Amino acid sequence: MKITPLLTKRFIQIFFSGIVVFIGIRFYLFVSCLENGGIPGFERPAGVEAFLPISALVSLKHWLYSGTINSIHPSALVLFLIICATAVFAKKGFCSWVCPIGFLSEGAAKLNRKLFKKPLKLPLVFDLLLRCLKYLVAGFFIYQIFYKMPGRSIEQFIHSPYNQFADIKMLKFFTDMSTTAFIVIVVLACLTIIIRNFWCRYLCPYGALLGIIGFFSLGKVHRHPSHCVDCGKCETVCPGNIAIRQKTWINSLECSACMSCIEACPEKQALHFELLPSRKPLGAMVMAIFFVLIFTAGITIARLTGHWQNDIPLQVYLQYTAPKAPPAKTFDHISPEKMERMILMMNQVQAQKMQNLQKSEKPEK
Ligand code: SF4
Numbered sequence: 037m038k039i040t041p042l043l044t045k046r047f048i049q050i051f052f053s054g055i056v057v058f059i060g061i062r063f064y065l066f067v068s069c070l071e072n073g074g075i076p077g078f079e080r081p082a083g084v085e086a087f088l089p090i091s092a093l094v095s096l097k098h099w100l101y102s103g104t105i106n107s108i109h110p111s112a113l114v115l116f117l118i119i120c121a122t123a124v125f126a127k128k129g130f131c132s133w134v135c136p137i138g139f140l141s142e143g144a145a146k147l148n149r150k151l152f153k154k155p156l157k158l159p160l161v162f163d164l165l166l167r168c169l170k171y172l173v174a175g176f177f178i179y180q181i182f183y184k185m186p187g188r189s190i191e192q193f194i195h196s197p198y199n200q201f202a203d204i205k206m207l208k209f210f211t212d213m214s215t216t217a218f219i220v221i222v223v224l225a226c227l228t229i230i231i232r233n234f235w236c237r238y239l240c241p242y243g244a245l246l247g248i249i250g251f252f253s254l255g256k257v258h259r260h261p262s263h264c265v266d267c268g269k270c271e272t273v274c275p276g277n278i279a280i281r282q283k284t285w286i287n288s289l290e291c292s293a294c295m296s297c298i299e300a301c302p303e304k305q306a307l308h309f310e311l312l313p314s315r316k317p318l319g320a321m322v323m324a325i326f327f328v329l330i331f332t333a334g335i336t337i338a339r340l341t342g343h344w345q346n347d348i349p350l351q352v353y354l355q356y357t358a359p360k361a362p363p364a365k366t367f368d369h370i371s372p373e374k375m376e377r378m379i380l381m382m383n384q385v386q387a388q389k390m391q392n393l394q395k396s397e398k399p400e401k
């Protein structure tokens with residue numbers, strides 16, 4: 037069997053998605069054990085913090101201000117930095133090589149090709165407007181956290197119960213999903229099947245941030261016009277809808293270094309993924325090794341320097357997950373007038389009782 041670039045990428049996607057599923061199951065078991073009042077016999081999987089991007093951004097600001105990595109969700113920041121570092125070399129490669137949502141999105145694109153003869157493409161104006169959405173969402177969070185959030189609020193946020201248990205809240209979002217959340221997810225899934233790459237292309241703020249960092253990436257797709265026969269096969273398969281034939285270097289914010297164009301190109305010298313400044317072509321195998329190595333190295337350094345596991349004591353987790361007692365009955369819902377009438381009535385009843393008692397105690401003459 038020939039190991040093609042796409043096969044190599046698929047293997048890496050399955051590898052990382054498998055790790056994410058493993059972490060998800062382990063965290064679910066960890067929380068379930070705590071909810072039943074037990075002490076889990078295994079460590080909390082710190083990798084779950086990859087799904088706390090807001091906490092990661094606040095931690096980044098805290099780190100830049102104080103020079104220390106907070107101990108509430110340290111791995112959120114570590115993973116955020118690793119993911120951003122991948123974009124310095126491999127554009128938005130994280131989206132197409134590592135992210136499980138990107139993997140699912142590719143599955144949806146396959147389904148799209150089976151369902152529709154011609155893939156549905158939005159008119160250019162709509163496409164451009166919708167593409168702005170993910171930058172607006174990313175910009176909103178960056179503005180709120182880095183500009184609007186006062187320095188003294190960072191510590192407060194980091195140690196707030198909201199942030200401390202954000203991982204459990206995120207788990208509950210999926211395990212106790214509300215009807216609204218379910219409907220939103222189904223609608224997004226349907227849109228991703230109908231319009232190729234809908235979530236990643238229009239809505240994912242992580243992808244927006246990586247696209248911007250990736251614009252300055254050292255690795256880029258390079259088209260060699262002297263070898264290109266202008267067949268257009270690269271553009272047909274490009275999930276980013278990039279006009280590859282009009283460019284020599286693909287600087288687009290949408291390029292996810294997926295290598296689909298390189299695999300589809302019939303002229304093997306026409307398209308390469310090259311690393312600047314040497315312009316050395318990088319094959320899919322090198323990309324695969326790069327992603328595995330950068331995550332392994334980053335996580336190992338974080339573990340060795342004590343910036344991987346958080347320091348929230350199990351006792352605190354137990355308190356948070358313990359079944360809550362029903363709220364005590366209060367009379368706050370009764371208006372003061374009604375309360376006054378009730379007290380008056382109770383007093384009258386009491387007085388009547390006393391009178392009856394006195395009557396019954398009088399000695400008969
Ligand atoms: S230009 Fe090539 S590598 Fe970039 S997204 Fe399109 S197909 Fe993938």
Ligand code: SF4
Nearest residue numbers: 264265267268270301
């Ligand atoms: S697939 Fe290759 S040869 Fe065809 S247009 Fe794209 S770069 Fe040129």
